[in-house]
Amino acid sequence: MLRIQNLSKTYPSGTQALKNVSFDVRDGEFLVVIGLSGSGKSTLLRCINRLIDPTEGKVYWDEVDITAAPPTKLRHIRRKIGMVFQQFNLVKRSSVITNVLSGRLGYVNPWMSLLGLWPSEERKRALQALERVGIADKASDRADALSGGQQQRVGIARALMQDPKLILADEPVASLDPVLSHSILQYLEQLNKEGITVICSLHFLDLVHRYATRVIALKDGVKVFEGSAQEIDRAKFKEIYGEEAQEVRAASL
Amino acid sequence: MTNETATRRPVVRSGIASALVPGLGQFLRGQRYRGVGILIGFLVMLVTVAWYKDPAWYAVPVLIWLWNVWDSISLARNRVRSVLLPVLIGLTAAYGIGWQVVGIDFSNADMNRAVNAVLRPMLHPDFIQSRREHNQMWVQVQVPCSSEPPKALREDGGKTATVIPDCGPVGETLIVSVSGMWPDTETNVLWRTPIGDPKMVGEGESQMLVVTTDESGSLTTTIRVPSTALVAAPDPTLPQFHRVYFDQYRPIGGYELSFIGNEVLKGALDTVAMALLATGLGMVFAIPISFLAAHNLMGGNPITYSIYVVVRTLLNILRSIESLIIAIVFVKIVGLGPFAGMLAMALHSIAALGKLYSEVIEGIDPGPIEATRATGANWIQTVRYAVIPQIVPPFTAFTIYRWDINVRMATIIGFVGGGGIGFLLIELIITNNMRGVSTVFIAIAVIVMVLDYFSAKVRERLV
Numbered sequence: 001m002l003r004i005q006n007l008s009k010t011y012p013s014g015t016q017a018l019k020n021v022s023f024d025v026r027d028g029e030f031l032v033v034i035g036l037s038g039s040g041k042s043t044l045l046r047c048i049n050r051l052i053d054p055t056e057g058k059v060y061w062d063e064v065d066i067t068a069a070p071p072t073k074l075r076h077i078r079r080k081i082g083m084v085f086q087q088f089n090l091v092k093r094s095s096v097i098t099n100v101l102s103g104r105l106g107y108v109n110p111w112m113s114l115l116g117l118w119p120s121e122e123r124k125r126a127l128q129a130l131e132r133v134g135i136a137d138k139a140s141d142r143a144d145a146l147s148g149g150q151q152q153r154v155g156i157a158r159a160l161m162q163d164p165k166l167i168l169a170d171e172p173v174a175s176l177d178p179v180l181s182h183s184i185l186q187y188l189e190q191l192n193k194e195g196i197t198v199i200c201s202l203h204f205l206d207l208v209h210r211y212a213t214r215v216i217a218l219k220d221g222v223k224v225f226e227g228s229a230q231e232i233d234r235a236k237f238k239e240i241y242g243e244e245a246q247e248v249r250a251a252s253l
Numbered sequence: 254m255t256n257e258t259a260t261r262r263p264v265v266r267s268g269i270a271s272a273l274v275p276g277l278g279q280f281l282r283g284q285r286y287r288g289v290g291i292l293i294g295f296l297v298m299l300v301t302v303a304w305y306k307d308p309a310w311y312a313v314p315v316l317i318w319l320w321n322v323w324d325s326i327s328l329a330r331n332r333v334r335s336v337l338l339p340v341l342i343g344l345t346a347a348y349g350i351g352w353q354v355v356g357i358d359f360s361n362a363d364m365n366r367a368v369n370a371v372l373r374p375m376l377h378p379d380f381i382q383s384r385r386e387h388n389q390m391w392v393q394v395q396v397p398c399s400s401e402p403p404k405a406l407r408e409d410g411g412k413t414a415t416v417i418p419d420c421g422p423v424g425e426t427l428i429v430s431v432s433g434m435w436p437d438t439e440t441n442v443l444w445r446t447p448i449g450d451p452k453m454v455g456e457g458e459s460q461m462l463v464v465t466t467d468e469s470g471s472l473t474t475t476i477r478v479p480s481t482a483l484v485a486a487p488d489p490t491l492p493q494f495h496r497v498y499f500d501q502y503r504p505i506g507g508y509e510l511s512f513i514g515n516e517v518l519k520g521a522l523d524t525v526a527m528a529l530l531a532t533g534l535g536m537v538f539a540i541p542i543s544f545l546a547a548h549n550l551m552g553g554n555p556i557t558y559s560i561y562v563v564v565r566t567l568l569n570i571l572r573s574i575e576s577l578i579i580a581i582v583f584v585k586i587v588g589l590g591p592f593a594g595m596l597a598m599a600l601h602s603i604a605a606l607g608k609l610y611s612e613v614i615e616g617i618d619p620g621p622i623e624a625t626r627a628t629g630a631n632w633i634q635t636v637r638y639a640v641i642p643q644i645v646p647p648f649t650a651f652t653i654y655r656w657d658i659n660v661r662m663a664t665i666i667g668f669v670g671g672g673g674i675g676f677l678l679i680e681l682i683i684t685n686n687m688r689g690v691s692t693v694f695i696a697i698a699v700i701v702m703v704l705d706y707f708s709a710k711v712r713e714r715l716v
Contacts, residue, residue, distance in 0.1 A: 049627055079629030089620035094642045102638045106629025114637050155624075162628055 001026055002048070002166065002197070007057035009043050009221075017043040018054070019221040025199060027165075030192045032208050032229070033201040035218035036241055041201040044218065045168045048199070049081045050074060061166070079106030082159025082196075084188075086171040088151040092144035096135070096154050099143050100126040103161030129157035133187055149180040156187050167191060169200040173207070185211050205237050264329040271325035275318055278325030291321050291339075298343060305350055313346040375691035380514040388438075388501040390431050391445075395420035396478055399492035416497060423478050430473035431499045434466050441500040444479050446486075447493045452479040466501075513681075513689040517696045520667075520674035523591065525700065527673050528659035531595045535602025536652050542568070542603065543610030550614065564607075571604035580666045594671020598659050605658075609651045610644075617643050646715040657701075657708040664697050674700075 002025040009018040017040045025031050033041045046052040048059055050066060059066040066077055082103070090099045104122050105113055112118070118126075130136040133153035138146060143154060152172060159167055169188060173181040181204070189211055192198045202208055208215060209229050217225035217232075217240045224240060225232070232240075271278030275295040280288025295317050302310040317339050324334045392407040392414035398421060405416035412433035421427060434440060442462040444452040454476040455462035466472045476497070483489040510518065544550055546568060551561035580597035587593050621639040630638065667675015674693060681689035 051623055051627055075629040075631060077629075078627060081627070083624065083627040085620060085624060087620050089618075089624035091621045091639060091642045092618070093646055094638075098638075098642075102625055102630070103628050105625065105631075105634045105638060110631060110634055113634055158624070158628070168627075 001060075001062060002199075003058075003060040004044075004048070005058040005060070007044070007047055007059065008055050009040075009047060009052065010055045017221050018047065018218075020057070021218070021221070021223045022057075023216055023223065023226055025197060027197050028192070028195055029197055030189065030211055030213045031197075031199045032212035032215050033199065033218060034203070034208060034215060034232075034240060035201075039218040040221040041218055042170050043221075045083075045170050045199060045201065048166075048168060049078050049083065051083075075106055079162050080165050082162045082164035082167040084152070084155050084159055084167065084169040084172045086174045088148075088155045088175070090143040090151055090154055090158075092142070094143060095140050096130070096143055096146065097123070097126055097139040099154055100129055100139075100157045100161055103129075103158035106162065126157070126161060129160040130154075132160065133157050148176050149183060152176060152180075152184050153187070156184070156191075160191070164196055166197045166199070169198060171201050171203065174203060178204075181207060182210075205232065205234075208232060264326055267329035268322050268326045271322050272318075275321045278322075279328055282325075282328050284328065287336075290336075291317075291324070294339065294343060295321065298346060301350065302346070305353070307353070310346060310349065313342055316342050370685070371687055374687035375694075377688055378692040378695055379511050379686075379688035380517065380692045380695075381508045382511040382514075383504045384507045384509045385502040386505050388435055388503075390414050390434060390499045391496045392416055392429070392431075393494045393496055394427065394478075395492050396482055396495050397422040397490065397492055402492070414497070414499065420492070421478050423480055423482055425478045426475055427478065427497075428473065428475050429497050430471065431466075432469070432471035434470045434472070434499060435501050435503065436466055436468045436470040438470075438501045438503060439463050439465050440472060441498075442474065442476065443498045443500065444476070444482065445496045445498060446482055447495060448485060450485060452482060454479060472499075513686070513692055516677055517674065517689070517692050520677040520693070521696050521700055524663045524667070524673035524675065525660055525704075527591055527595050527671075528598065528656055528663045531598035531663075532602055532652060532656040532659050534595075534599040535606050535655065536648075538599075538603045539606035539610055540648075542607040543614060546607055546611035547614035548611075549617070565611075568604045568607045571600060572608065574601075576601035576662055577665055577669065580669050580671055584670055589670035591672030594663060594666035594669075594673070597666060597671070598662055601662075602655050602659060606651060606655055609655075610648055613644050613647045613651070650712040650715045653708045653711050657704050660704055661701055 004024070005022050007018050007021045008016070010016050021040075021044060033044060035041050043052055047054040048066070050059075050069075054067060057067070061077065064077065066074070069077055091102070101118055101122060104118075104125070108118065108122060127136055127139060130139055133156050135146070135150055135153055135157075138150065138154075143151060146154065152175075155172075167188065172188070173184050176184065185200075185207060188198050188200060200211070202211075209232070212229040215225065215227060215229050215232055216223055219240055225236065267278035267282060269278075270281055271291075274292065276288035276291035278288075279291060282288075295314060298317055299314045302313060320339050320342070327334050390407075390409065390412045392405055393403075394405050394416045395402045398419075402418075402420035405419040407414050410433075412431065414431040415429070417428045417430075418425075429442065431440075440463065442454060442464060444454050446452065453459060453461055458479055458481070462474070462476065464472045464474045478495075482495060486493060542564060545560055545564045548561065551557040576597045579600055580594050583593035583596045587596065617640065621643065622635060625635045625639040663671065663673050664675040664678070667673045667677070668679050670676065674696060678690065678693045678697075681687075681693060
């Protein structure tokens with residue numbers, strides 16, 4: 001159970017990215033966050049694992065206050081929260097397996113990891129993670145040698161290494177060819193079915209309908225909608241995205 | 254009629270304006286840049302030509318002026334002329350003046366000398382020589398005579414050398430003979446003073462006397478006691494023993510490095526090592542400095558930003574001073590030798606690498622850092638897994654590239670006493686050893702090409 005209470009974030013530049021946002025996420029949900037670019041989706045997700053420190057408000061996870069956690073405690077919380085990014089955020093010059101192994105940094109002996117030494121069971125775990133996303137054969141390739149879809153799958157494998165209870169996915173398919181959207185989201189759906197809570201920001205209405213168990217919508221940092229995916233229809237969508245918004249359909253596969 | 258004058262009047266007015274002040278007509282027609290450009294071009298040409306005081310060149314501003322009037326009239330008729338013509342006229346003038354200044358004059362060059370003393374030896378680089386064995390014999394002669402000179406005869410291992418008479422003053426003719434040498438072999442006959450100074454006894458005392466032995470291995474020839482035999486003697490009236498040497502060489506198959514070849518190889522290694530040391534030193538200092546010169550790290554608050562500005566400015570100033578000049582300054586400080594050259598290169602490398610490294614740091618992708626932090630990694634793990642993989646390959650690539658540059662630089666810095674192959678080169682040029690010079694040229698070309706190739710390959714893999 002994740003509880004977001006009165007979360008606000010004001011950047012030093014004065015931009016108010018989040019304004020008093022509150023909602024709950026029950027374990028096992030596939031929560032989709034929608035909203036225009038700049039509506040605060042990325043800030044919201046990053047406030048949950050405190051990549052960005054919120055200005056005000058609290059985030060409780062299983063009754064532990066993440067926002068008040070001291071550094072070591074925070075790192076222990078973070079390793080249970082996997083994160084998938086729009087730009088994949090892989091180290092392009094490192095190999096795929098190294099990128100995946102880096103997901104395990106919160107668990108292993110820090111000194112060994114600094115020397116680049118990984119226990120064999122961690123290597124095995126990394127290969128299994130890559131197998132789950134279907135690219136075990138690319139393990140020793142350089143990350144930037146992979147296609148966009150494959151890189152995002154490496155990103156998911158890295159999150160899997162954390163043995164996460166929660167996955168934050170920040171527009172995981174926005175940088176991909178629309179036809180690849182489903183192939184990536186199906187992995188997240190699969191993980192969700194295995195009991196991992198997923199919070200995912202998305203843009204396409206039909207993807208929202210297909211994957212979300214619940215939806216919240218942000219507009220200018222304010223939560224403007226919370227409810228089931230079915231409640232979001234064209235009219236609601238226009239309301240959230242503004243009158244000029246034209247819905248673009250992701251190619252249905 | 255009225256219509257015609259109405260269209261003609263502005264045309265004439267434009268032409269006159271441009272005739273009075275070049276570009277004015279165009280300027281008044283609204284073509285301001287064109288007008289100003291023509292005026293500046295015309296004035297520059299005029300001043301240049303006036304400066305060089307060659308009346309023929311006055312044709313150039315006149316031509317530009319004529320073109321300008323024509324252009325102005327065309328413009329008034331709404332036709333824009335190409336500026337190619339005046340630009341070509343200007344360039345012709347510039348090249349002509351350049352020709353005069355440089356004084357291109359091949360009549361001065363002595364072609365015979367160029368071919369015989371420079372080009373021909375350069376076609377025979379002195380790097381390897383055939384392996385030879387050496388056969389030597391010598392005999393002592395007293396100069397000047399004492400009251401009882403010893404016999405000028407020496408026997409050694411079946412070889413016998415004699416001089417008749419046994420002694421003599423400077424300029425005395427001596428009959429020297431040797432037997433038991435290799436038969437039918439060219440033999441160098443050389444005089445050595447008591448301190449070992451060689452004196453040629455051939456034509457005009459400036460050439461080696463070469464005599465071929467007969468079939469029994471003997472030779473007899475006449476020499477004069479060299480006129481300079483006693484110049485270094487403390488007391489020329491004191492009889493002392495000089496020596497006459499007989500040297501024979503014959504090939505025994507195979508090749509070996511010649512003396513110059515050895516020196517060149519050593520110089521080349523010195524240069525590469527010196528450049529490596531300078532690059533290493535540059536790298537060690539450049540890494541911490543580069544962090545101070547990275548905008549994304551230092552831009553945050555006014556204090557760090559002012560450090561950034563100071564460091565950047567210092568780097569830029571250092572980088573703009575040629576390392577050759579820095580080397581000359583260091584020669585004054587630490588004295589002549591490779592150390593000064595190495596310091597100069599290291600200093601220049603710090604500036605150049607510092608700038609390049611800081612640009613790498615500025616171009617770092619924040620995404621992986623964010624992703625690694627999100628996994629629960631601590632700060633140092635984040636640096637190890639998200640920052641270092643991003644900066645090490647470009648750092649290495651830039652460092653190797655810098656080494657490549659430093660090797661080239663080291664050859665030049667050698668000229669001012671920086672050691673290595675450059676210093677060898679300047680020595681060889683001064684002593685007019687053109688075969689050696691050509692060997693050094695080849696060595697430099699080979700080093701630079703090999704290094705260039707490998708550094709390109711390595712960089713290709715890293716970046």
